[in-house]
Amino acid sequence: MNISALQKERANYQPKLPKSLKGAVKLVEGDKTESVADPKEIEKLFPNTYGMPLITFEQGDNGAQSAPVNVGVILSGGQAPGGHNVISGIFDGIKKIHSESKLYGFLGGPGGLVDHKYMELTAEIIDEYRNTGGFDIIGSGRTKLEEEAQFDKGLEIANDLNLNALVIIGGDDSNTNACVLAEYYAQKNTGVQVIGCPKTIDGDLKNEMIETSFGFDTATKVYSELIGNIQRDANSAKKYWHFIKLMGRSASHIGLECSLKTQPNITLISEEVAAKQQTLSEIVEYMAGAVSQRADNGENFGVALIPEGLIEFIPEMKILIAELNDLLAEGTESEKEFKMLRKSHRLEWVASHLTEDSAKVFKSLPSGIATQLTLDRDPHGNVQVSLIETEKLLGEMVKEKLGQLKKEGKFSGKFSTQYHFFGYEGRCAAPSNFDADYCYSLGYTASVLIAEGKTGYMASVRNLTAPAEEWVAGGVPVTMMMNMEKRHGHMKPVIQKALVELEGAPYKYFVSKRGEWALGTHYIYPGPIQYFGPTEVCDQPTETLKLEKA
Template identity: 65%
Template sequence: MTKKSVLQQARAAYQPKLPSVLWGPVKAVKGEPTQSVGDQEEIKKLFPNTYGLPELEFVKDTDASKKKTGKPAKFNVGVILSGGQAPGGHNVICGLFDGLKALNKENRLYGFLMGPGGLVDHKYKELTASFINDYRNTGGFDMIGSGRTKLETPEQFEKGLEIIKELDIRAIVIIGGDDSNTNAAVLAEYYKAKNVPVQVLGCPKTIDGDLKNEWIETSFGFDTATKVYSELIGNIERDANSAKKYWHFMKLMGRSASHIALECALKTQPNYCIVSEEVEAKNMTLNDIVADIAKVVAQRAADGNNFGSVLVPEGLIEFIPAMKKLIAQLNDMLAEHPEIKQMEPDAQHKFVVDHLTKENVEAFNSLPVDVQRQLSLDRDPHGNVQVSLIETEKLLSDMVEKKLEQMKEKGEYVGKFSALHHFFGYEGRCADPSNFDADYCYALGYNAAQLVNCGATGYMSSIRNLAKPSIQWIAGGIPITMMFNMEQRNGKQKPVIRKALVDLNGRPFQVFAQHRAKWARETCYVYPGPVQYFGPDEVCNQTSKTLYYEQEGK
């Protein structure tokens, strides 16, 4: 590892806090059998061996000291970091390592390098105490690297099984988002169907915050990333309030949901924040959004304030109903005609227009040429439009500027409009985890070791009651299949974990909606400052606003 900064040196001494239930021997209490959140019959047919498993909750094993058992059995575990980075991933591995060693000091942990591809290609590293210790409470995934290889074919499963047998591995723990944990469930089902004694478990990772439900209250990394983004937004808002001459359009991570944008809005109180789920619910067009922003700009200009801040979730385009229909048809078209991606721009445009419905042609032709081109290009490994490459923030500001010119001609706007653009993405993915994420991630990993020990497979590590002090957190596991539904991916129906969208009836959005009119007209900026690791509890250990409002009063 490279030379440690002064902060890293101090941070290395931090000891993450565990739920009290994990402070000694535990036993798993089984709940009722579960079912998937949708498409039950289809999911059950696809996962006959891992469907309907019960929820598991760990409780203290008060009889453990009375049991006359020998030394606990030794076992080896493999761990994989999958997908995009998120703050706290290293602490999941550290917690898993410490949990395994607490069960039996002879247990060994192997890290597969550069994601799921490391399992298939037999690239791995044994993770020892001296190696692990350099990465405690650090950001990034550089301990073993990450990748986006999808585990989905029998050939991959069999190649992985070769190294699993060679290293005498009992369980694989996949640390990833919804697609990565979907792969974990598929792998668990495959090995179970073949009666191979290999457990497969998942841990919930994504800064986007869209992997959550009653049992996964938040995905790790969301807390840290939104604090980092909010610091940057606050800095820019202060600059705007100082110079008083720019409108800042800030695009934020969040392809499939607007949790990041909403959380940052609650933290920083911008003049305008788009919530994609509301756009879809209200059947808004791109022009509707532009007109709404222009109205806010004009109102502030009337008060002498020719400056402001606008937050834009990166996945906005996919939530505009007309665009959503267009993208769905383009996805199917690209799946059926992959040669489109290699065509020259003019030929590509003609082919696309000739094959779209009349309604979708109108939507397609309403977009700037560069956005048309982007929508027609290659998808990511999961079949999604690479929306982070679409400069939505510039598209919106350009359209707002044109709208304001029209309003000025009608005497509806008197002011000056000058826009600056920002995209906050990678800045938040590898930050040193906040105290919350450091604790939460360590607990997820330690808890995963207990899931291995009790023989669970096809489960996701679950730590709940997160708005309370860590000592009161609830530990256990939930079957991954219970989060599944069927969705269209690359032109085919596939089982995937249902993404959690912003609940427009939920308290976080309702608090935002209650205040946004005031924030739009007035300058109510809040400047959160950087993530704090040392100091008063209310400064260092606060949860996200989203988690606070969701669990307020519980």
Template identity: 70%
Template structure:
């Protein structure tokens, strides 16, 4: 048998031609809507971004006028964590630029934003692009988490752009990366560099969304991957009938992934961080809720089940959130703390530096969790929640709570738990048809915005629950999504994260059905693997979240 370096799926996916909105299948015209304002802190944001604030929302429309466009060169950056579909954004950008003029060039900066600053790049050609169409991952040029916020970085970036004749930079990233894009666009506009900056909405977390950006790319694929795994685990639990599976799901802050996976698989319990915060639940409240569920199922003869835990849960428990905010400020650029050589000394330093209330909370946590809370912050000054094993904390505390209940005769079942963390499994998966189409369209939109001379915009595709031909393409000023938040102990302009709306249709549907899903084993759904060929209802279906949010 002859061995091939590519799987049958890779070979087949290379042949897939992503679908485009009807308006983008030929020449396009830009229709400008009303002027915009930021979501909050309008006067402050306006002063910080005088050149890019207040621009109009743009819609792309089909036109019969094929106007000549000047030759341009564009640089593209993959920023932050991977998300399925990133390669198709680049392919769509490349094809869009070549459609506008065959002499247009696309350069990829290597290793994320640092490639711009350190002048590391390659020219992306047909041969390179064709190897990565419809594939997962960010390996075409690599990604990174370097934060662009220093004028010296901006100037180094401008120097290489002028050297290569680059007219525009496209930054593909999440809320923090697009905040960087907004700051970079303003700086280049203020200094008359002639370099445009366009963003693309990427994050599997699903928290970069608003009325103009219905979802970020990668969310669809990642949730389908996780839901397949959850379904498989639920089938196993239903077969062996002896384990409770505590499944922590990626999603740095918001619980969109956990909610979407619950809608797809109907677990026995799914904790929603935003609800925990809204109800001011303590860690003890959450443990009592889990123990109550397990005891109730045991009475019916079920000593197994599935419990979904959002990655960022610990930050939403009010008492712990206050603690984390204090720790973020305390540990930001703290040379004294960093010089302490051991965990015991660091813990003692933290306990002495916290407010009395937070010190009590910190001391009550298991040593392992306390240690994880003291780890180095990410480049944006936040605790690295992916390193906090919340599901293990819940298992241990539930075990003790059930033992107390058993001693009082309130629980007679058996409790055996297995912990899981699903994160990286979904970030580089082969994109679903939805993400392949969506990302290719986003890249094409970026080329149109560049051609029109726009800067400080993020690409937007709406009407996503309809067939791709009916999607509405355009661009949104990034300043429209900005507000002021505290980062690294300072007030800074950032894109506001979109958390789960407890009054929104997806959560309301979940809330109406979760008590029913908690009982027995008859409501589990087993989604199975992502399908790429066959009926559109199986292959092109958007997320349950989108369907609930936008269906009549």
């Protein structure tokens, strides 16, 4: 393998573990748990895995070596830095249980379990991937484990490999599916345990027992380095406003964390927009106001952070998109009529078929964005919201608003834009020391839960603002995080997404500072992730965690 000098050095890094995982481990069971909502419905659906107690690990007495365990591991969903260290932690953990324990990786995500595609992960393979980014050791995929036929196919290969357990490394949907699988295998008394690990750079899989999902720390540090670089450039050239869209469709955790790290002039928080029922026009006015005030101070430059999913949080845009989905639904008479029109007549035709309020919003959009809303459809015929170039939409509308202000004599500055989208750049980065340690601890925790015969649990490592030795490892029942939500027209049990908490300390601190950051130039330049050096530089958790635990 050709590897860089950094990768070679990082291969020698030994992740730090909580002291409770360094020797023999004793399990301490807490109170029985309830789901965050809809307890009767959740308990009815999960009679074998509902209400289980919280588990905390403590240092135990030296015990005899247990029997070997065979474990299968699956990487599910989008990539996140640290996945390889979760697998390394599982491997080292089960080898500590017994030297003849085996780890199998299912290839290409959950589909590998169903299709019986796997490989044994040996020490030689594992050692090549320690402390590296990406999911390329076995690959990932987005197959959903939802049907009994899939569960039964998975059980076939589990029996063939004599597996004691499966570990599913994924986000909220993947861990919901892991819980459904755990319940099914428990109900059938198969003897196959299922353990989850919390992964997503979006940061929306969190609660009091899961303080953060892995990968969030590294990804936000990568994005913040890039934002800092752009801020330095903006402050040097003094002639561009940079509109930066950041990954995170369902929640604005990434945008908030990057804002806390870099102190840009504008940061939009989707959850605030929804709570205040802000219109697109109000958002544009706020941004144009900041641009204008900075121009009055002779600063015709700045940086704005925009969450990827903002559009879906603006009430009037949500209504507009729903109307467009109905109007242009595949196979309808209106869709056929739309397609027969000349392209130059289509936008006017669409506006004439919308309600008055939605037509007004639609007409206010730049023509390129309006066209995008009518043409880019998913296989179900719906608007592909993730493809909307929100940063350009806002940039063009702010430009138009400033043009109006200039005619009124209320704006005399200059406004030029540069656009960016930071997403994939952060998903496979080499994990920070925090994520390398956290992920290894999560994997090791999963191995202990398996050794103790647990199923339907998610590995949990808490107290993350303390030194790693003081972290608290254990397990949390996945059903504890669930509620019932409507998905594709049916009520289903799912892990509740954690949105930015508007009463939370990180958001409140941001609100207390954003006026100052908007008008002044108070940029912070975080620089690249540091792996070697003093702990205050190399091992720090996110600003979000620090504020939450202050």
